[in-house]
Amino acid sequence: MRKGHQVALIEEASIGHGYSWGNGAQYNVGSTLPMTYPGVAWRALSWLTKENGPVGLAPGELLRTIPWFIHFLRTGRPKAWRAAYTALHD
Numbered sequence: 001m002r003k004g005h006q007v008a009l010i011e012e013a014s015i016g017h018g019y020s021w022g023n024g025a026q027y028n029v030g031s032t033l034p035m036t037y038p039g040v041a042w043r044a045l046s047w048l049t050k051e052n053g054p055v056g057l058a059p060g061e062l063l064r065t066i067p068w069f070i071h072f073l074r075t076g077r078p079k080a081w082r083a084a085y086t087a088l089h090d
Helices: 040-048 059-075 078-089
Strands: none
Touching: 040 059, 059 078
């Protein structure tokens, strides 16, 4: 609303049980950090090596995932990350 934009949230079912479930219909600056922060790629790779880690990848998906991972690495470079951070916070 600060910049004159109006937002309408349309719930598919009961109010508070669709798109807004779990976030209290709140948007805050602390939740807008780009996921590809510098150094996260190495952390994600280490997660892949853990049997019960937070990230998993089926062996048959590895080749299909490589282009996405390269893009992920590029957007995690400091200059690209700062640009994304600035855009999200503007």
